[in-house]
Amino acid sequence: MSTDNDVTEAHPRFPFFVPGAPDERVGEILYGGMRKNVELQTGAEVSDARIRKINxxxxxxxxxxxxxxxxxxxxxxxxxxxHVPASGMYFVASGExxxxxxxxxxxxxxxxxAVLEFDL
Incomplete structure (x- = not known):
């Protein structure tokens, strides 16, 4: 993945997960809901990148x-x-x-x- 600031770096492989999800199906449902919330918040599409960590x-x-x-x-x-490519901004979702x-x-x-993605 590349960002406007070229801050993506190589990283060890790390599988995608959603904290607390009992299985992959529930994780995808939760992730989809968070993604939709960010799209509603910004009025723009979220990238397909599955981001694990940002500095x-x-x-x-x-x-x-x-x-x-x-x-x-x-x-x-x-x-x-x-990540919302239209603005270049990142959005962090938490329980709060x-x-x-x-x-x-x-x-x-x-x-x-820096941006680190999950291994898909």
């Missing part, structure tokens, strides 16, 4: 969001990360934001440092 800079601090890990910003477990209530956390394209 970014927020207000001068290096930050990371990784699916399955707790958000350092107090948003609970990261459930999905989505972007999954059931409130909009997903927005990360601007100029804040991005």
């Amino acid at each position: 970014y800079n927020h207000d001068g601090s290096d930050c990371m969001a990784e699916v399955g890990q707790e958000s350092h910003r107090g948003l609970g477990t990261i459930m999905g990360i989505f 934001r972007g999954m059931w209530a409130a909009d997903a956390l927005e990360v601007g394209k100029y804040e991005m440092q």
